[in-house]
Amino acid sequence: MTIDDFLSQEDKNNIVKAISNAEKSTNGEIRVHIEQKSCTDEIQRAKEVFNALEMYNTKDKTGVLFYINIKDNKIAIIGDTGINKKVSTEFWKNTIDIVISDFKKGYFAQGIINGIKIAEEELSAYFPKTQDNTDELSNEISIGDV
Ligand code: CA
Numbered sequence: 436m437t438i439d440d441f442l443s444q445e446d447k448n449n450i451v452k453a454i455s456n457a458e459k460s461t462n463g464e465i466r467v468h469i470e471q472k473s474c475t476d477e478i479q480r481a482k483e484v485f486n487a488l489e490m491y492n493t494k495d496k497t498g499v500l501f502y503i504n505i506k507d508n509k510i511a512i513i514g515d516t517g518i519n520k521k522v523s524t525e526f527w528k529n530t531i532d533i534v535i536s537d538f539k540k541g542y543f544a545q546g547i548i549n550g551i552k553i554a555e556e557e558l559s560a561y562f563p564k565t566q567d568n569t570d571e572l573s574n575e576i577s578i579g580d581v
Contacts, residue, residue, distance in 0.1 A: 438469060438578055441505050446544035447576055453548045454574040456555075462565055463518065463558035464493050464572040465551060467501045470579055474504055481511035487581040491515060493571045497562050499554060501534075501547065510534055512550070521561040530554060 442450070454465050466488060474480040481502035485491070490498035496517030503510050512527040530553050537546030 436471075436505050438471065438505070441469065441543050442576075443544075449544055450547050450551070450576060451574050453551045457551050457558070458564075458570065458574070460555060460564050461497075461558040462495060462562045462568045463497045463499055463554070464490070464570075465499050465501065465554060465558075466490060466572055466574075466577060467503065467547060467551075468577040468581070469503045469505060470581075471506045472504075472580060473506050474509065477502060477504060477507075477509040477511040478513065480504070481513045484577075484581055485513060485515075488572075488577055490572055493517075495562070497558070498572055499558070501550060501554075503547070508538075510538075512554070517562075518558075522557055526557060 450467060457465055468484045468488065481500055484502055485498065485500045490500055493515065496515040498515040499518055500513050502513070510531050512530055514522055530550050533553060534546040534550040537549055
């Protein structure tokens, strides 16, 4: 599957909107990365992407990456150290399960958007939006090799 088969331009716009909306209620910074290159360990690869995208550049270490590999059909969701103090890996596993169940029905954009909404609920509970918070990481989808 190519990226264009996976998401239309409208889908991409809707995902960016979902991220922007989520970040209205939390200081968490969500990014989505999609790639087609095979990987053996999606968590390890997600960590590499997290670093390559310099997602550690947040004041309170509140970056969250949705890593989606459409070659191997793998998903990882990882948070920075601030996130990991509050949000369990079990929570992310459950979120991934929900995203995957949408993917299996062919609802790719909807799956990602649902995942973002679930993350928003959790993140806004632990990292509510504060007035001094800025948009620290781009909301644009990151695609391909990084
Ligand atoms: Ca952002």
